[in-house]
Amino acid sequence: MDDILLYPAGAEVRNSRVLMCKLMNLDTSAFCLSNKLKLIIMADANGHLGGIIHCDVLVVGAGFGGVYAHYKLRKLGLNVKGFEAGSDLGGVWYWNRYPGARVDSEFPFYTLRIPEVYDTWTWSSRFPDHKELRQHFAHIDKVLDLKKDIQFNARVNSATWDQTEGKWTVKTEAGHIAKCKYLYLATGLLHRRHYPDFPGLKDFEGIVHHSGFWPEDLSVRGKRVALIGAGATAVQITQEVAKEADHLTVFMRRPSYCIAMKQRHITAEEQMHLKSYYPSMLEAGRYHSAAGFPVKRPDESFWDLTPEQRKAHWEESWARGGFNFPLTNYKECAIDEKANLEAYEFWASKVRPRMKNPVKRELMAPKEPPYYFGTKRAPLENDYYEMLDQDHVDIVQMEQTPIKTFNKTGVLMEDGTQRDYDIVILATGFDSFSGSLTQMGFKNKDGVDIKDIWSEEISSYLGMLIHGFPNAFMVYSPQAPTAFSNGPTILECQGDFVCDLIARAEAAGARTVEADKKAQDDWKNLIEYMCSTLLVRFTNSWWNGGNIYGKKTQMLTFPAGIDMYEKMCREKLDKWEGFIIELNKEKQKDHVKDSLTAVQNALPQTPVTVS
Structure with a gap:
């Protein structure tokens, strides 16, 4: 029982x-x-877990985005509360517990620019693992005392706007209810797990787990394991599972172009020496870089250098490890096929000698690239190719040998081969960008769900506001530099913007603020124009929604970098360009007219009304 x-x-x-x-x-x-x-x-007699929560701002999510929102909004003197689906802080790092899970943004940049937090914290490695990241979030809470304002185990399933009240009503599956003036959505980029519809998977009598929902007591030692996927998560899992499993089969559609991580231990003494430089290092990553790290592309043109000079530059950036190689690559490699091929060939020259098996070598680093270099997420690895090269590890290219169906004992392939397994791991990714928002009952002021609004095309203003959704803001979101950025850096950039927007709206006596439809369309068109010359437009991946069957593909990331993005967003805010403002009618009558005139003078391009 x-x-x-x-x-x-x-x-x-x-x-x-x-x-x-x-x-x-x-x-x-x-x-x-x-x-x-x-x-x-x-629950109580009404089916609710306690009374209604009333607040100025409700923050949904408690990862880095939610943490930063609470930190900044408190400074405005606002009453801030939060809902989080998990039972602790951490966001993606609360959920990610699979073997080998670790961040691929390097120390000290994978943290928030909050001195009282980073001054009192010491990392153990260049790329911290999931356990250390959860410890870091516990440290953040110890310093900032966040949990007292957050309801955990509170997955949102309804968010509706009441035009009369001028407030959002937000409900959770567990019965919580909150009413707020502002809704701050920090629901994450890679949260909604994707489960491909494999025939017969429910008939499999072994163990099946998605990488994003990993049971900590699961052991693969001595087991026959099938791993479906070859993206960043699958790379990390492969490196660990191959060391313990009796047999591992990696099923993939196409290989990832993995970059050397160059992981290393970081001593406390080294960090003590560096901490005095943290403010300038983090500032450089925030304000003077495209991706959140203080590196940049060469000033020289690819074509003005000899092949020997280009190779020397690549060798130097490769030796530094991490994302240094792609982030300091020549800009021509993103737009020109010939330059891109030369970058691919340099990458392949680093990988191919590491694999002795010629068949596996050709699968993982083909002589002819299956897609343009840098147009799909590049995972970081330590010994991925050596693990794949082991005799007890198989690689199945699913376009050449498709899965026909799962059955009780394993997988039946289209060629008639039966493969039996004890454990199936689905490293099949996430419904990125929009998945978390479209599954939470988030409706506009006319009662239309964002899932229906975005069914044909995703559209936002500045990647933070959506027309028809007053006083609602999203971060780590579509149509921002999200996928091409260090997470905490872009979350700070957007968080500061949203907090400044709220502060200005409050100072102006605004009842609501939302995106203008034309401004939203212009923003979407700008991103499409920016991407029109980039090779990335030819490759389907989670960057454009191409990893989800039936999802319309479109470029979902602002490609010009955090520095350019922040400059453009700040220009819009300074001019109040692209926003619709509705003023409070509760202001004194003799003050309303003056306020309206003042706001209209200050916001010459912004529609302003008095409610």
Whole structure:
């Protein structure tokens, strides 16, 4: 018989991830079923977990984006509360616990520019793993005291606008209800897990897990493992599972062009020496770089240099490891096929000698590139190619040998081969950019769900506002530099913008602020124009939604970098260009006219009304 746990209304449940369940409203209780455990949370007579939460700003999400929002909005004197689907801080690092999970943004840049946090923290490696990142979030909470304002185990399933009240009503699957003037969506880029519709997968009697929902007690030692995927997550999993599994099969559509991570231990003494430079280093990453790291592309043209000079530059950047090689590549490699091919051939020259098996070598670093170099996410690796080269590791190229169906014991291939497994790992990625927003019942002021609005085409203003959604803001979002950026850096950039926008709106006596439709269309068209000469437009990946069957592909990342993006956003805000402002009618009558005139003078291109 399954165990049953009872929690009174309002109780804090910190165990939802371990239970591996999804809360659902059932009459006056929320009921959750996992493989071994049933959880019942007793609700009040209305089916709610306690009373309605009233606040100025509700922040959805508690990763770096949510943390920074709480930190900045508190400084404005606003009442800030939060909902988080997990049971702790961390965002993607709360969920990512698969073998080998670690960040590929290097120390000290993968942190927020909050001195009281980074001055009192010491990293252990150049690229911290998932455990250390959760410890870092615990440290952030210790310094900033964030958890007291956040409801955990609170996955949002409804967000609706009340035009009369001028407020958002936000509900969760667990029964929480909040009302707020401003809705701040820090729901993450890679959160909504993607499960391909493989025939017969439900018939498989072994263990199946998505990489984004990994049980910490699962062991692959001595097991036959199938890993589906070859992206960044799959690369990290391969490096660990290949060392323990009896047999590993990697199923892939196409190889990733992996870059050497060059991981190393960071001593406390080294960090103490560097900490005095952190402010200038982080400032350089924020304001003087495209991706959030203080590096830049060469000033020289690819064509003005000899092949020997180009190779010397590449050798130097490759030796530094991390993203130095792609981030300091020549700009011509992003637009010119010949230059791009030369960059690919340099990369292949680094990879091919590491694989002795000629068949595997050709699969992972083909003589003819399967897609343009740099047009798909490049994972970082330490010994990926050596692990793939092991005799107990197979590589199946699914375009050459497709999966016909799963069955009780494993996989039947189209060529009639049966492959049996104990464990299947789905490193099949995420519905990036839009997935988290389109699954939360987020509706505009006319009651239309964003899922329907974005079904044909994703559109936003500055990657932060959406026409028809007053007082709602999103970060780490589509049509911003998101996918090409260091996470904390772009989250700070957008967070500062949203907080300044709210502060200015409050000072002007605004009831609502939202994106103008024409400005939103112009922003989308600008991104399409910017990408029209880039080779990235020819490659389908999660960067353009091409990893999801049936999802319309479009360029979802602002390609000109954080520095250019912030400059453009700030120019729009300084002019109040592209915003629709509605003023409060509650202001004194003799002040309303003056306020309206003042705002109209200050915001010459902004439609202003008094409600």
